[in-house]
Amino acid sequence: MNAYLDFEKPVAQLEARIADLRSSAQSDQVDISAELARLEQKSAALLETTYSSLTPWQKTQVARHPKRPHFRDYVQYGFADFMPLGGDRLYGDDEAIMGGFAKLDGRRVMLIGHEKGHDTESRLRHNFGMGKPEGYRKAIRLMELAGRFGLPVVTLVDTSGAFPGVEAEERGQAEAIARSTEACLALPVPIISVIVGEGGSGGAVALAASNRVLMLEHAVYSVISPEGCASILWRTAEKASEAAQAMKVTSSDLLSLGVIDGVVPEPVGGAHRDPETAADRLTSRISEELAQFDGRTSKEIVAQREERFLNMAR
Amino acid sequence: MNWLTRARNALPFLGKRDTPDNLWTKCPACQEMLFTKDYEENLSVCPKCDYHGRIGADRRLALLLDEGYEVLSQPDVREDPLKFRDTKKYTERLKQARAANPHRDAFTAAAGTIDNRPAVVGVQDFGFMGGSMGMAVGEAFCKGAEEALKRRCAYVVVTAAGGARMQEGILSLMQMPKATVMTRRLKEAGLPYIVVLTDPTTGGVTASYAMLGDIHIAEPGALIGFAGQRVIQDTIREQLPDGFQRAEYLHRHGMVDMVVDRHELKGTLADLLEYLEPAEAA
Ligand SMILES: [Zn+2]
Numbered sequence: 001m002n003a004y005l006d007f008e009k010p011v012a013q014l015e016a017r018i019a020d021l022r023s024s025a026q027s028d029q030v031d032i033s034a035e036l037a038r039l040e041q042k043s044a045a046l047l048e049t050t051y052s053s054l055t056p057w058q059k060t061q062v063a064r065h066p067k068r069p070h071f072r073d074y075v076q077y078g079f080a081d082f083m084p085l086g087g088d089r090l091y092g093d094d095e096a097i098m099g100g101f102a103k104l105d106g107r108r109v110m111l112i113g114h115e116k117g118h119d120t121e122s123r124l125r126h127n128f129g130m131g132k133p134e135g136y137r138k139a140i141r142l143m144e145l146a147g148r149f150g151l152p153v154v155t156l157v158d159t160s161g162a163f164p165g166v167e168a169e170e171r172g173q174a175e176a177i178a179r180s181t182e183a184c185l186a187l188p189v190p191i192i193s194v195i196v197g198e199g200g201s202g203g204a205v206a207l208a209a210s211n212r213v214l215m216l217e218h219a220v221y222s223v224i225s226p227e228g229c230a231s232i233l234w235r236t237a238e239k240a241s242e243a244a245q246a247m248k249v250t251s252s253d254l255l256s257l258g259v260i261d262g263v264v265p266e267p268v269g270g271a272h273r274d275p276e277t278a279a280d281r282l283t284s285r286i287s288e289e290l291a292q293f294d295g296r297t298s299k300e301i302v303a304q305r306e307e308r309f310l311n312m313a314r
Numbered sequence: 315m316n317w318l319t320r321a322r323n324a325l326p327f328l329g330k331r332d333t334p335d336n337l338w339t340k341c342p343a344c345q346e347m348l349f350t351k352d353y354e355e356n357l358s359v360c361p362k363c364d365y366h367g368r369i370g371a372d373r374r375l376a377l378l379l380d381e382g383y384e385v386l387s388q389p390d391v392r393e394d395p396l397k398f399r400d401t402k403k404y405t406e407r408l409k410q411a412r413a414a415n416p417h418r419d420a421f422t423a424a425a426g427t428i429d430n431r432p433a434v435v436g437v438q439d440f441g442f443m444g445g446s447m448g449m450a451v452g453e454a455f456c457k458g459a460e461e462a463l464k465r466r467c468a469y470v471v472v473t474a475a476g477g478a479r480m481q482e483g484i485l486s487l488m489q490m491p492k493a494t495v496m497t498r499r500l501k502e503a504g505l506p507y508i509v510v511l512t513d514p515t516t517g518g519v520t521a522s523y524a525m526l527g528d529i530h531i532a533e534p535g536a537l538i539g540f541a542g543q544r545v546i547q548d549t550i551r552e553q554l555p556d557g558f559q560r561a562e563y564l565h566r567h568g569m570v571d572m573v574v575d576r577h578e579l580k581g582t583l584a585d586l587l588e589y590l591e592p593a594e595a596a
Contacts (some may be wrong), residue, residue, distance in 0.1 A: 162521075164541030164549050169559060172569050174520035174540040181494050182526060201478075201487060202521040202540070209491035223478045223487040223518070228545075233400035233480060247483040248396050257395065259484050309491045314391055314453060 005061050011050060011269075014043040047269045054218065056250050057241035060226055062218040062270050063197045064160075069275035070129075071098055071115040071156050074196065077279030079104055079111060085142060087134075091171060094135030096127040096163070097207075099142040104154065105287045110146035112139050112207060113156030116197070129198075130163035133176035136206055140176075140183040143191070152290050153184075153191040155207040160225060162203030177206040184209035185305060188298030192289045194264065194282060195219045195251075196271075211305045212289045213259070215251040216282065217266040221259075222249040258312060262289075341365055343535075357576045366533045366576055368513060370415070371422040371437040374472055378435050378580050383426025386434075388418045389457050391449040396483050404481035407443065415442045419450035420475070423458030425465065429584035432467035434458050440474040440514070447519050448479030452489030455523060459496035463503055466592050470583060472510040473524040477517025477542075490522035497526045504593035508586060510579065511538050511561065511570065529586055530570040531579070532561035538570075 004012040018039050025032050054062065062068070075082045084100040086093040099112035114131065117123035139155075146153050162173055184191055184207070193208040199221030215221060222229075226244035227237040234242065248254070251263040264285050271278035293301060339350045343365035353360070357377065358367035375383065398404040412418060420442035425434045436458040438445045445451075455471070462469035478486040500507045509527030511520075514537035521540050532538060539559035547554065557563045561573045574582050 162540065164545045166546060166550060166554065166558065169539050169541065169546070170567050172525075172567065175525040175569060177521040177540070178490075178494070178523070178525040181491050181522060182498060185491060185494055185498060202490065202518050205487055205490050206521075209494065221484060223483055224480055229480050243400075246396065246398050246400065247480065249484070254484060257485065259488060306495045309488065309495055310456070312485075312488050312492065314449065 003066050005058070005065065007054075007058050007061075008050065011043060011047050014039060014046060018043060044268070051218075051269055055241065056220070056244035056248070056253075057226065059218050059250050060198075060220050060240075060244055062272075063220045065270065065272050066118075067272040068197055069271050069278055070118065070158060070197070071113040072118075073275050074113075074156055074279050074282060075102065075111070077276045078283035079109075082111065086138070088137035088141055090137055091134045094127070094132045094138060095125055096129050096131045096159070097135035097139055099139060101151070102154075104283055104290075107287070107290065108151055109290075110142055110151045110153045111156070112142055112153065113196075114159040114203075114207075116158060127163060129159045130161060131159065131203055131206075132163050132165075132168045133171040133173050136162070136173075136176035136180040139180050139207060143180075143183045143187055147187050147189055150189055152189050152293070153187060153210075154286055154290075155191065155193040155210065157193055157195045157199050157204045157208050157221075158197035159200045159203045160198050161200035162206070174202075177202045180206035181209045185309075186302070187305075188301065190290060190293035190296075190301050191305075192286050194286065195221045195260075196282070200225060209305070209309065211293065211301060211308070212261045214262045214264055214285060214289070215254060215260050216264050216271060216278070217251055218270055219251060220244075220249040221251075221254055222247050342367070359576050364534060364575075366513060366535055368440050368474065370441050371417060371439040374437045374439075375422070375424045375435060377576070378470065378472075378583065379424060379426040379428060379433070380430065383424045383435075385422065385424045386454075386457060386461060388422065388450065389453045391453050394481070395449070395485055396481070398481040398483070400481075407481070411443045415439065417442065419448070419454065420445045421451040421454035421458075423454060423461065425461050425467075428468075428470070428580060428587060431584060431587040432465055433583075433587065434462040434465065434467060434469050436469070436471045438472060438474045438519070440476070440512075443479065444477075445473075445475035445519075446477060446479035446486070447475055447489050448482040448486045449489065451475075451479070452486075452492050455489075455493050456496045459500055462505055463499060466503070466505065468506040468508060468587055468590060468592075469500055470508045470510065471523065471527075472512055473515040473519055474512045475515060475517065475519040477519065487518060490518050493523040494526065497523055501528075506587070506590035506592070508583065508590075510583075511564075512536050514538070516540065516542065525569070528590065531582065532564060532570045532573050533576060533579075534561055534573055536561040538564050 079102040102111040114129040116129035117126040191210040193210040226240040230239035230243040267274035341360040344363035423436040511532040
């Protein structure tokens with residue numbers, strides 16, 4: 001059962017008709033295969049055109065889709081032997097940010113990323129992917145560990161933002177984010193980041209001050225949520241669609257602004273329609289990017305990363 | 315309260331002097347009517363309640379540096395790269411901000427000495443579009459750091475910002491790692507980097523160069539935090555604790571080394587610099 005977004009209504013109607021036809025075909029004797037094929041083709045074409053011209057606001061909805069694959073799905077389909085590691089050794093373990101050893105096409109890496117959860121129970125446990133200071137401090141710990149043992153770092157970014165709460169402020173949310181960004185920049189090994197869903201502000205960049213930053217086709221990456229931007233500049237969150245357009249939040253926008261290095265195409269209709277293919281494409285692209293750093297010295301790796309950010313946005 | 319309302323509230327301090335309307339200044343904290351001249355002579359600190367008012371870049375530089383300092387030119391950056399427009403064009407907002415401010419953007423740096431110890435001081439001015447961090451702020455921050463590296467001296471940065479400059483979208487967010495490249499270089503070069511947090515310092519500025527100092531000093535009562543108070547209230551739906559996100563609260567929670575009255579600020583910096591002599595590069 002698919003969860004449809006508003007703009008997918010025509011597709012939803014067609015897919016419902018196809019399902020009806022299928023179930024009636026089992027009882028009736030009439031041959032409906034021709035009609036079925038026609039509808040399926042029509043539906044596939046409609047899905048493709050819909051997804052080839054999504055507005056920034058529609059992409060934001062796709063990036064937040066309840067069925068969108070998250071960290072655990074990419075771990076399951078794209079990485080082998082994931083060994084989760086826990087805790088910041090200071091306060092606690094924040095499950096909004098996961099991390100651990102993993103293998104990517106046989107290569108040993110440190111894998112870190114936000115996890116939003118997929119049902120009520122897991123969403124609460126992962127705090128909807130909104131990291132707290134202990135989450136960012138765990139990421140720092142794991143990055144430093146990876147640096148010492150020569151393991152490249154891969155981060156999967158998917159957060160609406162760092163958690164806005166009293167305890168998070170009390171424990172130094174801002175400092176944790178700043179230090180995490182610094183830890184990315186200090187790594188003597190390559191770090192490759194992919195925005196797989198939402199790249200929400202400081203909570204995202206803290207894991208993405210990287211040698212290469214990629215985005216999934218329908219992911220979004222922005223300094224503030226479109227609703228937040230709209231409520232400040234337009235004085236109403238209802239202008240979120242305009243804000244998304246104006247802020248340039250899509251993968252193609254960010255590629256042309258030079259903020260990201262590449263876009264990983266999603267299966268037709270979004271990653272949620274085929275998480276396995278999405279994970280395949282994601283991991284093979286990360287492998288290609290990592291291979292480019294083979295044989296490079298840590299000095300070269302750090303320098304490339306620093307230049308990337310110094311030259312950007314000048 | 316977002317930076318727009320804050321900017322409006324700050325307006326009484328930006329008006330022309332010596333007109334009858336501006337002879338008196340109402341303290342925003344205790345509402346006391348103060349003689350503007352006295353208030354300004356007291357460094358815009360309320361003598362009644364010790365409220366530390368917001369001051370612009372030029373006054374701040376004059377307050378911290380010895381006479382004869384050199385103001386660095388503000389670097390050129392791409393202007394309005396997103397062709398951003400909300401209810402008004404971004405270029406229009408920039409034009410207005412420039413008309414009301416002696417500087418081209420919200421970050422101004424100067425090189426000189428603090429009680430005869432060489433230092434570069436960078437100041438973020440809340441009066442310029444809420445001090446918001448865009449490409450010009452990020453680049454000016456980096457230029458100040460480069461100057462400190464060149465002179466092998468301390469870098470002191472006075473922060474004030476409602477957050478990132480939304481009109482520059484993702485490019486404003488990219489200033490966070492960019493500035494962090496430079497704070498790392500200062501560290502590697504063995505140079506001290508001191509942050510003075512003033513009212514307000516929030517959002518992406520706090521979550522990058524404002525929290526990466528060797529020493530963090532805060533002005534009394536300054537609002538300092540990552541998330542906005544309204545956002546937090548909407549999330550947790552309960553009352554915020556007393557003094558939440560104020561300088562003293564951050565001091566209590568270990569995020570700043572000291573809370574220092576504006577009158578003592580220069581002396582404190584000079585005392586610190588005596589201990590933080592440029593070391594050998596790492
Ligand atoms: Zn007062």
